[in-house]
Amino acid sequence: MLGYGIDIRNKALNSQLEKFRKERVRRAKKIAEKLTKLGFKIHFSDIIEGAHDSIGRPHVADTVLTHPENRALLKEKMDRGKFIEKYLIEGKPAFVPKKKINTLRSIKLIHQVGGQAVWAHPAYYTKSRQKINQILKEFKRAGLDGLEVFYRDHTKEDVKLLHALAQKFNLCQTAGSDFHDPKVDKLGGFKTFGYSLDKAWDFAEKL
Numbered sequence: 310m311l312g313y314g315i316d317i318r319n320k321a322l323n324s325q326l327e328k329f330r331k332e333r334v335r336r337a338k339k340i341a342e343k344l345t346k347l348g349f350k351i352h353f354s355d356i357i358e359g360a361h362d363s364i365g366r367p368h369v370a371d372t373v374l375t376h377p378e379n380r381a382l383l384k385e386k387m388d389r390g391k392f393i394e395k396y397l398i399e400g401k402p403a404f405v406p407k408k409k410i411n412t413l414r415s416i417k418l419i420h421q422v423g424g425q426a427v428w429a430h431p432a433y434y435t436k437s438r439q440k441i442n443q444i445l446k447e448f449k450r451a452g453l454d455g456l457e458v459f460y461r462d463h464t465k466e467d468v469k470l471l472h473a474l475a476q477k478f479n480l481c482q483t484a485g486s487d488f489h490d491p492k493v494d495k496l497g498g499f500k501t502f503g504y505s506l507d508k509a510w511d512f513a514e515k516l
Contacts (some may be wrong), residue, residue, distance in 0.1 A: 310412055310415040310416060310419065310426055310427070310428060310429060311426070311427040311428075311429045311457065311483070311485075312415075312418075312419035312422070312424040312425070312426060312427075313424055313425045313427060313455075313483070313512075313516055314423060314424045314425050314516040315419060315422045315423060315424035316422045316423045316424075319421075319422040319423075321418065321421060321422065322418065322421075322422045325410070325418065329363075329410075330362070330363055330364075332407065332408050333363060333364045333365065333407075334364055336364075336405050336407050337353070337356055337360075337364045337365075337368070337369055338353060339405040340366070340369050340397060340403050340404075340405050341353050341356065341369060343402065343403040343404075343405065344369070344373060344396065344403045347382075347396075347402055347403065348382050349373050349376075349379050349382060350373075350376045350378040350379055351369070351372055351373055351376065351379075352372070355372045355376075356368050356369055356372045359371055359372060366393050366397045367389055367393070369397065370389045370392040370393050370396075370397065371389060373392065374387060374388075374389065374392060412448070412451075413447075413448075413451045416448065416451045416452050416453060417451070417452070420452060425454040425455060425481065425512075425516070426452065426453055426454050426455070427453075427454060427455040427456065427457055427481065427483050428445070428448060428453060428455070428456050428457060429457050429460075429485070430457050430460040430462065430463065430485070430487070431444075431445070431456060431457070431471060432460075432462075432463050432464070432467035432470070432471065433460065433462055433463070436467075438470055441470070441471075441474070442474065445474060445478060446478075449478050449480070453480065454480065454481055455475070455480045455481030455482060455483055455512060456471050456474065456475045456480050456481070456482060456483070457471075457483045457484070457485050458471040458472050458475055458482045458483065458484065458504075458508075458509070459482075459483070459484035459485070459499045459500070459501055459504075459506070459509065460484070460485055460486075460487065460499055461485075461486045461487055461495075461498045461499045461500075463499070463500075465500075465502040468500075468501070468502050468504055469502070469504075472504055475508070481508065481511075481512040482508040482509050482512065483509050483512055483513075484499055484501075484506060484509045485499065486498040486499050
């Protein structure tokens with residue numbers, strides 16, 4: 310869930326974010342332990358140094374990939390994304406589930422801090438039109454404000470569906486490339502497939 314126009318100084322928000330940061334540290338340690346058992350050389354201090362403030366799987370992957378002693382174990386040339394897919398996602402040997410805030414609770418929290426709640430890249434999580442429609446009804450009842458219609462991995466069919474659903478449920482439309490790192494991601498890297506971005510611009514201008 311994306312939160313736009315939030316008050317970043319809000320105490321309730323920062324209290325929740327601090328819980329997330331602590332959970333991320335716990336999870337990263339568990340992942341590092343599993344990778345160590347698999348034979349990889351990995352030091353948690355290196356992960357901390359690379360992550361600075363908020364630790365995630367990309368920082369764990371980078372630490373493993375930059376350690377020279379791990380090259381032989383990897384057997385093939387890997388980038389961050391490929392390493393995560395091979396070792397750190399669900400069903401893979403070093404996967405550790407993360408604790409998440411309830412989605413309906415996240416919508417409420419975003420509203421409490423003066424923001425607009427937008428469902429991030431819905432078609433990334435499920436390709437079922439029926440499922441998306443079902444979830445959207447529940448989110449709308451909870452106060453959802455918008456849909457991320459345009460996203461880097463959304464297909465033409467995805468955009469068509471989400472554009473129609475945004476209109477059906479009277480939701481704002483947004484666009485995003487999921488940009489996190491200039492070495493990996495492309496800022497503004499999404500396709501519109503001929504659909505207008507006017508609604509997304511309108512939403513941004515009102516924030």
